[in-house]
Amino acid sequence: MTNISSYAFILVIILLGASLASATLLQERDALRTFLQSRANTLGKGPVKADTYVEADTWADPDSSFKHLPTHCPSSPPGAKEADKIVALPGQPPRVNFDQYSGYITVSEEHGRALFYYFVEAPYEASSKPLVLWLNGGPWCSSLGAGAFQELGPFRVNPDGKTLSRNRHAWNNLANVIFLESPAGVGFSYSNTSSENSVSGDTRTSVDAYIFLLHWLERFPEYKGRDFFIAGESYSGHYAPQLATVILALHKLGATSMNLKGIFVGNPLLDDYKNTRGMFEYLWNHGDMSDEVWGEITDLCKFGPSESAACNESMASVNTGYDPCIDYHVFDYFNNPEVQKAIHARANTKWIQCKDLPWTDAPVSMMPTIDWLVDNGLRVWLYRTYHPALTIRGILPELNVIIISTKEELRKRAFHNEACGQTVLILHRRGLSSII
Ligand SMILES: *[C@@H]1O[C@H](CO)[C@@H](O)[C@H](O)[C@H]1NC(C)=O
Numbered sequence: 001m002t003n004i005s006s007y008a009f010i011l012v013i014i015l016l017g018a019s020l021a022s023a024t025l026l027q028e029r030d031a032l033r034t035f036l037q038s039r040a041n042t043l044g045k046g047p048v049k050a051d052t053y054v055e056a057d058t059w060a061d062p063d064s065s066f067k068h069l070p071t072h073c074p075s076s077p078p079g080a081k082e083a084d085k086i087v088a089l090p091g092q093p094p095r096v097n098f099d100q101y102s103g104y105i106t107v108s109e110e111h112g113r114a115l116f117y118y119f120v121e122a123p124y125e126a127s128s129k130p131l132v133l134w135l136n137g138g139p140w141c142s143s144l145g146a147g148a149f150q151e152l153g154p155f156r157v158n159p160d161g162k163t164l165s166r167n168r169h170a171w172n173n174l175a176n177v178i179f180l181e182s183p184a185g186v187g188f189s190y191s192n193t194s195s196e197n198s199v200s201g202d203t204r205t206s207v208d209a210y211i212f213l214l215h216w217l218e219r220f221p222e223y224k225g226r227d228f229f230i231a232g233e234s235y236s237g238h239y240a241p242q243l244a245t246v247i248l249a250l251h252k253l254g255a256t257s258m259n260l261k262g263i264f265v266g267n268p269l270l271d272d273y274k275n276t277r278g279m280f281e282y283l284w285n286h287g288d289m290s291d292e293v294w295g296e297i298t299d300l301c302k303f304g305p306s307e308s309a310a311c312n313e314s315m316a317s318v319n320t321g322y323d324p325c326i327d328y329h330v331f332d333y334f335n336n337p338e339v340q341k342a343i344h345a346r347a348n349t350k351w352i353q354c355k356d357l358p359w360t361d362a363p364v365s366m367m368p369t370i371d372w373l374v375d376n377g378l379r380v381w382l383y384r385t386y387h388p389a390l391t392i393r394g395i396l397p398e399l400n401v402i403i404i405s406t407k408e409e410l411r412k413r414a415f416h417n418e419a420c421g422q423t424v425l426i427l428h429r430r431g432l433s434s435i436i
């Protein structure tokens with residue numbers, strides 16, 4: 001792709017992203033809120049032990065932190081594209097005009113750790129369209145249940161929990177999209193070293209995702225060198241920049257199969273404390289919280305490592321209004337043995353959307369990593385959808401960027417693309433007011 005069409009692609013993708021289902025964001029947000037609270041408790045006491053990857057300065061010097069990783073696949077990894085092809089998903093609508101694949105990639109033979117992916121190609125001209133890796137956040141939330149089947153994937157699960165309908169805003173209209181269940185322990189991804197299913201951290205997650213990609217590209221070699229983007233939301237404010245960091249560091253050492261062009265992350269968690277403050281401020285600004293409660297929160301909360309019981313209480317009193325039904329449809333669908341068979345998942349997996357488990361390592365602020373990526377020439381797009389799940393306003397000063405807020409300005413950025421213009425209107429109705 002030329003640079004211009006590459007930019008246009010990202011913009012269109014981002015604009016489509018604003019039509020994501022809100023329920024999943026909320027469920028992810030719940031996982032995130034629990035994570036932030038437990039972090040607040042443990043930060044003073046040091047990280048949870050149990051993970052050999054934990055190194056305080058992993059992200060301080062990426063060039064040396066990841067040089068032990070392979071730049072190429074050591075040997076032809078097992079598994080074949082043909083074996084991963086999905087004949088048809090149970091309950092899928094008629095006339096599906098694109099190819100779907102799913103299966104496992106082993107990321108550690110020693111520990112028996114494998115990540116599950118679902119890959120959908122574009123219906124038309126897949127061979128000239130970019131490759132996108134989508135990562136949901138949590139941490140510990142499934143990209144299959146959330147991203148693929150409630151947000152940007154080609155299908156949505158109907159209320160019967162058995163049949164699917166088409167999502168006309170699917171990103172695979174524009175790109176070939178991999179949904180990765182990450183880390184091991186999430187969704188269908190697993191480790192035979194059982195302790196690894198219940199404790200993970202940023203470093204292992206990003207290293208595993210890198211190994212996954214290296215091996216996946218051996219299974220789908222036609223995507224080697226293809227324009228490649230990493231996208232996600234919420235806790236992917238960590239996952240996406242960190243995976244990009246590993247890829248760029250290894251690229252310098254000769255890894256060439258991944259042609260990373262940029263990352264784009266919606267409602268990203270970039271700073272534990274500023275994001276929390278920003279979320280409440282957003283709810284107040286949008287009339288979802290009374291002046292009284294907002295006054296209490298600003299008086300009582302420090303938005304730092306430790307909060308008082310009174311602050312906790314006022315934060316907990318904020319009602320965000322959430323309809324949990326949609327998650328049950330997806331839950332039913334992926335726990336159906338017929339579906340598990342059709343997607344080549346391990347039989348009898350008890351699949352769940354999000355978990356609340358210990359997390360060993362995560363920087364409080366992602367800004368040094370974002371800076372490193374930008375210094376290394378990567379395009380980084382952060383955007384906010386209409387949902388207050390997370391707001392990036394609190395970190396704008398650090399990013400030193402402008403907010404594009406009018407339809408006309410967005411249109412200009414969209415290279416006068418009609419389709420973009422229309423999508424922008426939709427976004428505005430839904431309340432999107434900033435794209436960085
Ligand atoms: C995990 O163990 C099972 C049973 O021994 C084996 O079939 C499977 O290949 C192992 N998975 C990995 C990733 O090594």
Ligand SMILES: *[C@@H]1O[C@H](CO)[C@@H](O)[C@H](O)[C@H]1NC(C)=O
Pocket residue numbers: 037038041307308309310312
């Ligand atoms: C505030 O909430 C956090 C997270 O739930 C908890 O660990 C902490 O003890 C609470 N603070 C007080 C003073 O109750």
